[in-house]
Amino acid sequence: MIKSIQLNFTKIKYAGNSVGRDIRVEVEAFGKFFRVDKRIKAGETKSIDQEILRLETVQDVLQSDLAINVIEKDLLFSDTGSLKSSIKIDVVSEKSQILRFNVEVMESRSLLSKLFWGGRKAIFELEFEAIIGDVERYIPDTKDGWFLTLNNKDGNTSLPEYLKLILRYKKGGREYFMLTEGVNMGELWSVTLKNDGSSYLISDVQHGPMAQATYSISRKILTLNGINYKAADDPKNPWDKGVYDIEIPDYPHGGGLRYSEAKKGTVWFRIGHDDSRYLHPGLVSAGCISIAETERWMEIYSILIKARKGDNRSVGVLKVID
């Protein structure tokens, strides 16, 4: 199973004698180099909370050589202490692991100071935290809003853009993942890797807050983010006034192909969780709320597709008023 490991430099504790206040810590591990400067007095403990590196691995244990240098910066006589060790992270057992390393720094100003005050030694306790987590990814954006994948039962299904998922493993040129939201939540799916071995799935997606739309039955107007859109409903299958969830899109609705100006017109948003009533581009309605200004569909789509209510099912709410 693929896991993400985030290694943070969390704390520095300054014990022993004082060798100065301006401390630099340099860390090299897992092929990465990190440096932080901190002003700290002897006897103090200060939090750092800086990310050193982030890795993804399928291994149960992650191990690397570790090199730490602690330097008390001085114009003339900088004092340095070093540690060569190894770092070992158990990826399977715990979600958070604390790792501590001590580095001694001897003051080396001059022979006189050594003679009169003896050798002064500071001990720096450096604390790191390894956070183990799932690897989150998202369905990428596509021309028509759908991304075709296979499920673990050998069927194929299209998934909507920006759907959140957790990577599980890679095998045979495919990536396997579990959906964490939408109608197919909890199922295992797979997608091929690109020819160069990279992934189609994306990571730089920020879901927005839930969308709040209003539909006026009497005016036949949908309002989203203060902007009005002409719509149609079916008077013989009227909407009850109230608040409905707007669902994350479920599957491609082929009727939208006839509205090529809508661009992603096959992506419909179900209103409520029970009936087949959707928000979609269309000139007439047999029970849905059809956005008659079909060429403006992308304005609505772009807001809804990245919005999330927080229930893993919905992008927002629709308030139906008179």
Place this chain on the structure above:
Amino acid sequence: MSGKFFSKAIAVIFGIIIAISFLAFTLCWNKEEEVSQVVKQLSQPVIKWQKITIEEEPKKFLISLRIPEVAIYTNDSLSEKINGDVAGYIGALKDIFIRGVKTAADDNGEASTLNIDTEILLMSPRLISLAFTSSDHFSGSKAGDPKRTYLIFDLEKGEMMREGNELFRDDLAWAEAIRIMKPLLLSKYDGEPSCDLMFAPKQEALSASCIGVDYSNEDKGPFSIFGDIPISAIQEFVAPWALKEIFQPGES
């Protein structure tokens, strides 16, 4: 004398004005007549068929298309529009398949396939009704059910029908007909599908399909069903002109 002459001259001038107005009106009238005659004199469309096969390596796929090419000899621009809409529609289906091959199909040496067959359901003086039956199979997965979709062209208006509501008395009648047709089509299916109804006229019936998903099915895969709806089931909602087209003897 000069007064009489003057009156005659005025009468002649009025006469000329009336004659010119009459001629102008007549010409205009004839022009309108000509326009309406052009519409009425659309030649019966002729359809030629193209068979296209597309193969691609290394990620193997094979696409077989049967595409109609409509020719209306008295109206080239309408022929072009219809052929453009058909090409755009089939192009979109082809594009969806090719993108699916890239992201979903297994690279196991087996070719993924897409087959789109087109059928003329109805060709009347005013309507061309086409059905597209597409079957796809992505290597490494089970073949999906064939899907049937439609395009309907109104030759008089010179455009594609988006929802087919124009075939009905009004939008309410269209919505009512949808509510009748969907359960009729699904009546023989034992499951709980969620699907969208599409339809198109054919000789003395409507061809209808419902495409979506069935979460009650253990595969939870795409769902597709199609069949004919007898016109008698919804006849009261259909516009009289459309009934005439559907019932007239003609090519289908």
